[in-house]
Amino acid sequence: MKTSANLTPYTYENDIYGAGLSDQKPPISFDPTKWQSLAKERLPADSFGYVWGSAGTRQTDDNNKEAFKKWGILPSRLVEADFPSLKTNLFGDEYDYPLAIAPVGVQKIFHPNGEVATAKAADGENVTYIMSTAASTSIENVADANGSGSRWFQLYWPSNDHMDITASLLKRAKDSGYKVLVVTLDTYILGWRPSDLDNGYNPFLRADNIGVELGFSDPVFQEYFRNKHGISIEEDVSKAAAEWAHTIFPGTSHGWNDIEYLRSHWDGPIVLKGIQTVSDAKKAREHGVQGIVVSNHGGRQQDGDVASLEMLPEIAAAVGDDLEILFDSGVRCGADVVKALALGAKMVLVGRPYVYGLAIGGETGVRHVLKSILGDLQLTLHLSGIKDVTKENLNQSVLRQIRT
Numbered sequence: 001m002k003t004s005a006n007l008t009p010y011t012y013e014n015d016i017y018g019a020g021l022s023d024q025k026p027p028i029s030f031d032p033t034k035w036q037s038l039a040k041e042r043l044p045a046d047s048f049g050y051v052w053g054s055a056g057t058r059q060t061d062d063n064n065k066e067a068f069k070k071w072g073i074l075p076s077r078l079v080e081a082d083f084p085s086l087k088t089n090l091f092g093d094e095y096d097y098p099l100a101i102a103p104v105g106v107q108k109i110f111h112p113n114g115e116v117a118t119a120k121a122a123d124g125e126n127v128t129y130i131m132s133t134a135a136s137t138s139i140e141n142v143a144d145a146n147g148s149g150s151r152w153f154q155l156y157w158p159s160n161d162h163m164d165i166t167a168s169l170l171k172r173a174k175d176s177g178y179k180v181l182v183v184t185l186d187t188y189i190l191g192w193r194p195s196d197l198d199n200g201y202n203p204f205l206r207a208d209n210i211g212v213e214l215g216f217s218d219p220v221f222q223e224y225f226r227n228k229h230g231i232s233i234e235e236d237v238s239k240a241a242a243e244w245a246h247t248i249f250p251g252t253s254h255g256w257n258d259i260e261y262l263r264s265h266w267d268g269p270i271v272l273k274g275i276q277t278v279s280d281a282k283k284a285r286e287h288g289v290q291g292i293v294v295s296n297h298g299g300r301q302q303d304g305d306v307a308s309l310e311m312l313p314e315i316a317a318a319v320g321d322d323l324e325i326l327f328d329s330g331v332r333c334g335a336d337v338v339k340a341l342a343l344g345a346k347m348v349l350v351g352r353p354y355v356y357g358l359a360i361g362g363e364t365g366v367r368h369v370l371k372s373i374l375g376d377l378q379l380t381l382h383l384s385g386i387k388d389v390t391k392e393n394l395n396q397s398v399l400r401q402i403r404t
């Protein structure tokens with residue numbers, strides 16, 4: 001076999017088998033199907049319900065998972081190949097892996113170190129961290145924890161009455177080294193989630209006020225709150241929490257023409273998250289953004305939605321030459337990443353699995369989940385005879401649609 005100095009095999013499994021020789025068992029399972037139950041053992045019922053929860057009867061979440069099983073990978077033999085490179089290029093920059101940490105809010109309900117643990121893990125594993133507007137740690141503190149890592153900022157977009165707050169969030173993100181703006185379009189109000197309704201659980205409105213950190217640390221929001229209520233945030237934190245929740249989840253949607261405002265306040269790439277149709281993907285292109293995340297928010301927003309993977313090939317065929325296509329919703333293992341990349345995505349975001357890792361073991365748990373998915377991804381590609389993750393080598397020709 002050829003060896004190449006610039007391709008690093010992802011050798012996590014070698015470390016584990018090596019440790020096994022001296023009877024050291026890995027502290028966390030490598031079986032992706034076990035992470036959910038391990039997290040459940042460690043979390044209170046309400047915060048477990050929050051991460052596991054989905055909209056309505058969970059049809060969308062089920063559809064997301066089923067969609068991956070409708071495709072099979074076709075391996076090629078006697079391909080003279082080394083460990084495949086996982087490097088991918090987006091917006092003119094090279095990324096080590098086609099994998100990113102999906103934006104997830106309120107991470108302190110899963111582990112006391114919350115976003116700081118995840119941002120450190122992402123930096124440690126060279127995986128891009130996408131910071132949520134609903135985080136329980138400020139923009140600046142996450143940036144400190146993420147160090148020289150790659151980080152992007154996800155916006156929950158205040159209504160047009162609060163353009164100055166939007167501008168302030170974007171400026172803070174830019175000043176703290178976040179390179180790409182990800183604007184989530186599917187969550188101007190939270191979906192109908194029976195698990196949270198059963199627990200009467202909305203992390204924003206609870207006494208510990210987890211999830212409002214970006215507002216409480218924002219000078220423009222602080223001033224707005226004082227002018228409106230004649231008191232400071234500290235004087236009535238519950239009222240301020242409710243005000244912030246309403247600011248970032250206003251209950252009304254923006255329109256396409258509002259993208260212009262974001263463009264004028266953000267000079268880097270803009271990515272729209274939550275695109276599910278070809279028609280919206282084309283509108284995204286018309287409105288001059290640089291990328292989209294084909295996503296249904298992991299089925300958490302709307303019941304009865306089509307699987308995101310189902311829509312990915314058509315959307316990629318329609319706009320993939322002009323926009324960077326990212327994907328999330330239902331990715332659980334290396335083979336899922338291979339399928340999403342083959343169907344047109346350049347980068348894949350993973351949500352619940354790393355949150356389970358965070359609950360299981362803080363920074364170590366998140367690193368474990370990232371390493372597991374990356375190790376599995378690299379070997380799955382290698383054993384399928386796929387040389388790297390470029391479109392030239394990884395496209396629909398490596399898949400077979402399974403007849404049902």
Ligand SMILES: Cc1cc2nc3c(=O)[nH]c(=O)nc-3n(C[C@H](O)[C@H](O)[C@H](O)COP(=O)(O)O)c2cc1C
Binds near residue numbers: 135
């Ligand atoms: C607990 C939790 C919180 C989330 N918070 C956000 C958020 O703040 N912003 C956002 O754009 N998406 C949020 N999402 C959605 C994820 O970014 C992502 O779209 C989804 O989890 C992908 O599906 P998966 O969990 O099946 O991987 C959240 C998801 C979970 C599970």
Ligand SMILES: O=C(O)C(=O)c1ccccc1
Binds near residue numbers: 104105134297300
């Ligand atoms: O739960 C979610 O999916 C989400 O986007 C969110 C909303 C508010 C706070 C934290 C996460």
